[in-house]
Amino acid sequence: MNDYTNAIEINGLTKKFDGFTLDNVSFNVPKGSIMGFIGQNGAGKTTTINTILNIVKADSGTVNVFGLDHIKDEYEIKKNIAAVFDELPFDDRLNANDIDIILREIFEEWSSETFFNYLDRFQLPRKKKFGKFSKGMKMKMQIAAAMSHNAKLLIMDEATTGLDPVVRNEILDIFFEYLQNEEHSILMSSHITSDLEKIADSVTFIDKGKLLISGYKDEILENHGIIRCTKDDYKAIDPADIVSARVNDFNIDVMVANVAECQRKYSGAVIDRANLDDIMVFYVNRDKKEWR
Amino acid sequence: MKGIIYRELILMKKALILTAVVYVLSMIFAAVVLLAFDYGNLDRSDTEAFEMIRMYSTLILVTVGVCGPSMGQLKSIIDDYNTRWMGFQYTLPLPAETLAKGKYLIRGTVFAVGLMLGILGELYIGIISGTGFRPNMLVFVLAMGIFSGLSALEVPLAMRLRNEGKIAAAGMAIGMPLLIPFFIVVMKITKEVEQRTAALVEAARAAGEEGPVDIGDPMKLMLEVAQPYIDTFRTVLMIVGVPFIVLMFFVGYKLTVKELKRRSL
Structure with a gap:
């Protein structure tokens, strides 16, 4: 594999569907980092991920993974990728032993030892059919399988959605360990922005494609910050500084994307820190400008 | 590819075991009934009943052997969409050709084993019934082989239609035209048997016989009339059977590769 600085490089990615367009999306996932990929349902996260994995063919744009073309060098890339989806893709009739038998023949670098170590760590049974697994167990099984062939890139699509905080924390710990190797990178799409705030190095946010x-x-x-102000103060804020404003009964929360400048411009204004959830909500409503 | 083959085999395990159990049970039941003609209270001189049971015993064994495992594979293809394996397999370092080869190697193997079971079934029935191996029954095994070969198209059909009902309907639409010559031959045989029977009755009446006319063993008459057709059918099957089956597997494989490259989820 050639030398590369970005695990994923996406340039001008466009894909048109009936009623939805992924429009000229460009971003990079630096090697050795974890990128949070956020956006509301139907924003285009899964389409982007499926395009990276060449499950969906792009209309235009380029995708390079490990510096290689994602179509031309698809199978070379896929030897070093692990994909984790929101649902276990293994048949309910299979068990962990079966997965070991199947995947060790598919991945050159599959390690049964690593796989069974993860199973022990997650306290997952080896012979129990997946049909009898809980959602948390299924997700852990997917993570165990994904981590056992020395993949250099982990791509996760809503993998932690629907899991309880204990399981999510356990999984996030695994990701921290995984990232100790500087060759490893993660692209993680999730609704749960608090998880991404904990572990992500970078964030990409898409909305309506x-x-x-x-x-x-x-x-x-x-x-990004939120100015908590009265209606009169709000009128004094330059519209160019406003991402959008949430109108409450007694005050208005205004999101700004240049906190340092706003602090200088609107001295005395209370600017609270925004978290990723706030940023998502205010940006999604940016077209309305004012919303309740 | 081994991983894909293992997966298919693991998922088909139940269907394979079930097929084996039904096959063995069918052998036992066939033996019980056929032996009853010699050692039980069934009348061996009732050739019509004996021949029918002998024929059906083979037909059941052939059908179970040939169709059972392929139905298991069909179910697992549809399940692949429900379990999201279809999407996941595109994240694996396996080209569409390898994925398709895995499916067709399994399909080809169960097909060959099915035909073997069909032939063994006839051999077994021949021994149990004391009639010996009947080459005529090989025609049925070959005909089943043709239909099973046609079912090689089931793989891409299942991937496109993803519904057992729709697949069965499409299979019928493709397979029914093949049955037309068979129906024509059956009609011809029936007509000829009727003509011969009528001629026998007429000859008996002309000779002054009254009352019911003894036309002999109807099964024997039927076979006498059908034998030239069976021989022709067997020759045709021998000539076109293998190329047809190979063609169906090739077309099915190519369509499967195309469907996998389409990557429709």
Whole structure:
């Protein structure tokens, strides 16, 4: 595999469906980092991920993974990728032993030892059929399978959705360990932005098929803030600074994307830190400008 | 590819075991009934009853052997969509050709084993019934082989239609035209048997016989009339059977590759 700085490079990715367009999306996932991929349902996260995996063919744009073309070098790339979806893709009639038998013949670098170590760590039974697994167990099984062939890139589509906080924490710990190797990278789409705030190095946010934000998480969080103000104060804020404003009964919450400048411009204004959830909600309502 | 084959076999395990159990049970039941003609209270001189049971015993064994495992594979293809395996397999470092080869290697193997079971079934029935192996029954095994070969198209059909009912309907639409010559031959045989029977009755009446006319063993008469057709049918099957089956597997494989490359989820 050639030398690369970004695990994933996406440029001008466009895919048109009836009623939805993934429109000219570009972003990079730096090697050795974890990128949170956020957006509401139907924003285009799964389409983007499926395009990276060449499950969906793009209309235009380029996708490079490990510096290789995702179509031309598809199978070379896929030897080093692990994909984790929101549902276990293994038949209910199979068990963990079966998965070991199947995947060790598919992945050159499959390690049964690693796989069974993960099973022990997750306290997953080896002979129990997946049909009898809980959602948490199924997700852990997927993670165990994904981590056992020395993949350099983990792509997860809503993998932690629907899991309880204990299981999610356990899984996030595994990701931290995985990222100790600088060759490893993660692209993780999720609704649960609190998880991403904990572990992501960078964040990409898309909405209605369009890329809104992509960059380092800390910078994004640093640049975004919520001005808590009265209706009169609100009128004094330059509309160019406003992402959108949530109108409450007694005050207005205004999201700004340039906190440092706003602090200078509107001295005395109370600017609270915004979290990824806030950023998502205010950006999704950016067309309305004012919303309740 | 081994991983894909293992997976198919694991998922088909139940169907394979069930097929084996039904096959063995069918052998036992056939033996019980056929032996009853010699050692039980069934009348061996009732050739019509004996011949029918002998024929059906083979037909059941052939059908179970040939159709059972392929039905198991059909179910697992539809389940692949429900369990999201279809999407997951596209994330694996396996080209569409490898995925398709895995399916067709299994399909080909169960097909060959099915035909073997059909032939063994006839051999077994021949021994149990004391009639010996009947080459005529080989025609049925070959005909089942043709239909089973046609079912090689089931794989891409299942991937496209994803519904057992629709697949069965499409299979009927494709397979029914093949039955037309069979129905024509059956009609011809029936007509000829009727003509011969009428001629026998007429000859008996002309000779002054009254009352019911003894036309002999109806099964024997039927076979006498059908034998030239069976021989022709067997020759035709021998000539076109193998190329047809190979063609169906090839077409099915190509369509499966195409369907996998389409990557429809």
